Amino acid sequence: MRFLFAAIVLLATTLPVTAASGASRASQKLRFYAVPTTVQFMNHADDRLRGMSTNPFNLKAEAVILNTKGKEKGNGPFPGDDILYGFKLFADAKRTKPIGTGMFTCYYEFVKRATCDSYFDLAKGLLLASGQVRFGGTRFTLGITGGTRAYFGALGQVESVPAAGNAQRFDLQVTGQRK
Amino acid sequence: MSRRLPVALAAFAAAATVAVPSAPAATQGRSFVFYAKATRAQFINHADDRARGNITNPFNVAELPMPPKANTGKKGARAGDNALISLKLYSDPDLKRLVGNATYSCTFNFAQEAICEADFELSDGTMIAMGPARLDGSAIVLAVTGGTGRYKGAHGQLTSTPANNKKNTQIIRFQLV
Numbered sequence: 076m077r078f079l080f081a082a083i084v085l086l087a088t089t090l091p092v093t094a095a096s097g098a099s100r101a102s103q104k105l106r107f108y109a110v111p112t113t114v115q116f117m118n119h120a121d122d123r124l125r126g127m128s129t130n131p132f133n134l135k136a137e138a139v140i141l142n143t144k145g146k147e148k149g150n151g152p153f154p155g156d157d158i159l160y161g162f163k164l165f166a167d168a169k170r171t172k173p174i175g176t177g178m179f180t181c182y183y184e185f186v187k188r189a190t191c192d193s194y195f196d197l198a199k200g201l202l203l204a205s206g207q208v209r210f211g212g213t214r215f216t217l218g219i220t221g222g223t224r225a226y227f228g229a230l231g232q233v234e235s236v237p238a239a240g241n242a243q244r245f246d247l248q249v250t251g252q253r254k
Numbered sequence: 255m256s257r258r259l260p261v262a263l264a265a266f267a268a269a270a271t272v273a274v275p276s277a278p279a280a281t282q283g284r285s286f287v288f289y290a291k292a293t294r295a296q297f298i299n300h301a302d303d304r305a306r307g308n309i310t311n312p313f314n315v316a317e318l319p320m321p322p323k324a325n326t327g328k329k330g331a332r333a334g335d336n337a338l339i340s341l342k343l344y345s346d347p348d349l350k351r352l353v354g355n356a357t358y359s360c361t362f363n364f365a366q367e368a369i370c371e372a373d374f375e376l377s378d379g380t381m382i383a384m385g386p387a388r389l390d391g392s393a394i395v396l397a398v399t400g401g402t403g404r405y406k407g408a409h410g411q412l413t414s415t416p417a418n419n420k421k422n423t424q425i426i427r428f429q430l431v
Binding site for chain 1: 300302303304306307308310311312313333334361363364367369371383384385386395396397398399400409410411429431
């Protein structure tokens, strides 16, 4: 999947940064549009139930997860569920210029919040980002934790906002790259 | 070790298909090499969670484009499955000088690709790396995202390739900022 797309990274702006160690660090802004292509939700209800009786802790998980009839409260997602999102990435809002793929792996905790690890596979390299995403939330911010090749040593952040046509727009501020 | 260890997982540590020039094991500035030998593996098959999730989930069905071919084909390595791989780290290509351990914790997504978190435990600190991997014996490039001790604040990338003359052995090259 990674190599199916022509790769054109939209380099919206390139800004020089005066780093403490000199001018060997660069900063840039990237923007792309993501359309989900594949999604897999993993319902770990059996693992949760098993974990209530067999676990290394002294917890009363039932109070959090189960109602009086022994069923899980509401529709979830519940703690321990996870979801995988595959995205196609485009350089333009009209989604005519594919530039790569994206992948989110989100692990749900409590109150329908998930910790997500993501990567964006672009022509010049990978960018990784992680952070919290609320279930159903379309606006979130992740921290960029690293990158490879052209994004070697990358840091920064990714802001996600809704875009037209069931798409998400990702605005990346990438710092710390080797120039 | 799981009896259902998939071919993809076993191939992670398979003999080389790529010729890799021998590299010095000593630290060269911020670049260094480890030789890693896989010692244990556990594949976790979440077929039941996947099937349940396709029916009982908090989403509108129309919002969930299920992967049409992602969960077909090769046995195992399907979306949501996990693989845990333990490796011993050596500083020399003869695997004589043990310097630490590593663990790869991988969650498969689609098309037999996984996202892996790799933890390296060395005598003078630890490092963490993350990124996609196919676990089929092909080269893996992960971003190094942090560390402790001597590797506090480590940032950069690692490249893992099969050793061309040692079965179940990987050559892991770190490049740090």
